Amino acid sequence: MISAVSDKTTDAGAMPKITVVGGGLAGLAAAVAAADGGAQVTLYERAPRLGGATWSFQRNGRWYDNGQHVFMRCCAEYRAFLDRLGVAHHVAEQPRLSVPVMRPGRRPARLSRTGAPAPLHLARSLLRYSPLSLADRLRAVRTALALRRLDPDDSDTDETSFGGWLRFRGETDQAIAGLWDLICLPTVNLRADDASLSLAARVFRTGLLDDADSADLGWARVPLSALHGDAAAAVITAQGGSIRLQAQVEAVGHGPSLAAGGQRMDAGAVILAVPHDVVGDLVPPDTVARQSELADLGISPILNVHFVFDRQIMDVPFTAALDSPVQFVFDRTEAAHWAGGKPSGANNGDEQVVAVSQSAAFDEIGDRPAEIIERYRSALADLFPLSAEAELLDAVVTREHRATFAGRPGTRRLRPGPTTAIDGLFLAGAWTDTGWPATMEGAVRSGTQAARLALDHCRGAGARAPELQDQSERTIA
Ligand SMILES: Cc1cc2nc3c(=O)[nH]c(=O)nc-3n(C[C@H](O)[C@H](O)[C@H](O)COP(=O)(O)OP(=O)(O)OC[C@H]3O[C@@H](n4cnc5c(N)ncnc54)[C@H](O)[C@@H]3O)c2cc1C
CATH class of the missing domain: 3.50.50.60 (FAD/NAD(P)-binding domain)
Structure with missing residues (x-):
């Protein structure tokens, strides 16, 4: 009744x-x-x-998020919302975009911007980006300029796949895996081959190409x-x-x-x-x-694997990875030790809490947690040799099967x-x-x-x- x-x-x-x-x-x-x-x-x-x-839970006295969330400086309404809630001081924001890109046994590369106006702000970084061949780097600069001319609101653009468009422009598999997917995966939650060109163009244009400071990254320092x-x-x-x-x-x-x-x-x-x-x-x-x-x-799934090591294994707030199952890994130690009104600053000894974040995790979201933990513990050891010697104090897998719609x-x-x-x-x-x-x-x-x-x-x-x-x-x- x-x-x-x-x-x-x-x-x-x-x-x-x-x-x-x-x-x-x-x-x-x-x-x-x-x-x-x-x-x-x-x-x-x-x-x-x-x-x-976007939610968090406590386990063994530490906070974990259901999944790492990142935003860009161009996310104007989200940032205004944080201001309105009075919590803007609880996020970290890069003064300038800088993304380390690790590969096992290799010197880290970096995607970053200079203080130059757009689109020149990315040119130096793209031209020095060592995971790509020189020919791929030069082509990437031309492709970035072509992306800048696309209209994300055009319906034909939306009917086209980003990967198909990249390949049509001569982008190689290596360039797609080493550069374009690195940005498309965490933003569209799909690989370039599966993603709408329109959504990718929105991300690349609004985020990276139209204004120099748009892509400076931010993330929560609290749960x-x-x-x-x-x-x-x-x-x-x-x-x-x-x-x-x-x-x-x-x-x-x-x-x-x-x-x-x-x-x-x-x-x-x-x-x-x-x-x-x-x-x-x-x-x-x-x-x-x-x-x-x-x-x-x-729907497109996202998988996060959270590790607690007894010591520091990485010395950057986050990094992308190539030639590894890891897509991105973040240092979450500060948020894990959140103590309510303010970050406690306290640490359980020298432990470090890291979150491996895997977008479009269609192939592994159904795997057993123990398998997933083992896979990424070993992948972290390849990227950060210190983690191989560290004691693992805790590990937990968070799976969001229906994380986002599939763009x-x-x-x-x-x-x-x-x-x-x-x-x-x-x-x-x-x-x-x-x-x-x-x-x-x-x-x-x-x-x-x-x-x-x-x-x-x-x-x-x-x-x-x-x-x-x-x-x-x-x-x-
Ligand atoms: C693991 C993960 C990582 C992500 N990473 C990023 C990132 O790095 N950057 C980024 O910008 N975005 C990221 N996203 C995406 C972002 O979190 C979502 O796009 C956004 O939070 C969705 O918000 P929403 O309010 O539209 O939907 P939702 O958050 O899904 O909210 C819908 C709400 O409706 C409630 N509801 C459903 N049915 C009913 C009902 N019948 N009655 C009452 N309530 C109901 C649900 O319980 C839910 O709380 C990520 C998402 C996930 C899951």
């Missing part, structure tokens, strides 16, 4: 009531922006915690849950908003209204910020553009915008049509945009004639 609760204040002058479904970054950004815009916000999250795809979920909860509740955890929404429908825990609730506006493969189960047919094709957005060629047309066929129902999520791959930036952008539309809707509805408001009070379809 479903009882009805009205949560739909739209009288002129009254506080608009906005309900957000989903407490990932998109939902949190939407809830914060809606509260900042004067709405009374209620957020429903089916998990026992906020943060969605992701502290950075996102906890901080956003404090901001939302301080403004009178309410957060319901372990509250799975069962349906969203006309009104707009939603059903959760056996109750039906009306709202001034609803922002649905759940993953793409969940939306179709919650809304009536044809609510979202191409609703029946949303599953075609696919394959042709996915752009499957990504809906924020509006739906239901008046007052808006969509948010990294998978919606942000133009970005599935990133924290895309999630936050979509959330703030949905909040703006929801606030406009409530204000418009407040000014509407009473009979029109009555007509919108329908039940869940």
Whole structure:
């Protein structure tokens, strides 16, 4: 039996009531922006915690993230969100892009920028990039300039594979593995051969080629849950908003209204910020553009292997790797020892906590944890000889089978915008049509945009004639 609760204040002058479904970054950004815009916000999250795809857990007294997250300086809305939450001081940001690239038994190479204006800022590094032959380096410079001329919003560009386009331009397998995949894998969560040229062009243009400082990298110095979920909860509740955890929404429908825990609730506006493969189960047919094709957005997994060594094995904050199963490895010691209000600075002796991060881990996500740990312990020993002598104090594997949608060629047309066929129902999520791959930036952008539309809707509805408001009070379809 479903009882009805009205949560739909739209009288002129009254506080608009906005309900957000989903407490990932998109939902949190939407809830914060809606509260900042004067709405009374209620957020429903089916998990026992906020943060969605960005979360942390404790084990043997140390913090671990579900997976390493990195952002670039060009992620303007994500960085503004951190500012709004008052946690910007909890991230590290490079003054200038610098990515060490390790190979077993070889001197490390480096991808970095100079202080020169774009696109010259990368030229010196590309021309000196030792994993590539001289011919490949010269070709890479020409290819980078050609990427800069591509329009990421062009639908033909989206139908093309990045790898196919690179090969057409004469890029070799070595150049694709040693340079282009190094950037495509962690940003699009696919290898270049599988990725949409449009999404790759967005990353390379916005991130690397259009402005000199765009690709300077940043990462959390504290657990992701502290950075996102906890901080956003404090901001939302301080403004009178309410957060319901372990509250799975069962349906969203006309009104707009939603059903959760056996109750039906009306709202001034609803922002649905759940993953793409969940939306179709919650809304009536044809609510979202191409609703029946949303599953075609696919999924791409990410695997992280966290090691605790009794001593320092690497002396850089992170590195990429080539000629190794390792894609990237990060020093997570500071975040692992987070002590609440501030980094404790304390270390359990001289231990070092590192996270190996593997994007598009289709081939190994199903392997047994013990096998995965052994594989990467041995790979780390090849890259960092000190780790071969170090004692392993702990190791844990985190697997995100459905980490992101798969940004394959042709996915752009499957990504809906924020509006739906239901008046007052808006969509948010990294998978919606942000133009970005599935990133924290895309999630936050979509959330703030949905909040703006929801606030406009409530204000418009407040000014509407009473009979029109009555007509919108329908039940869940
Ligand atoms: C391991 C890993 C590494 C990553 N690395 C990076 C990186 O380095 N840089 C980067 O920018 N991005 C990275 N990403 C991607 C980024 O985390 C995501 O794109 C972003 O966080 C997605 O946010 P979202 O709010 O759109 O979706 P989600 O985080 O998936 O949030 C959706 C929320 O909806 C909730 N929900 C679902 N159904 C219901 C229901 N019926 N009722 C109530 N709640 C419901 C879910 O529980 C979830 O909390 C990574 C992702 C993973 C998993």
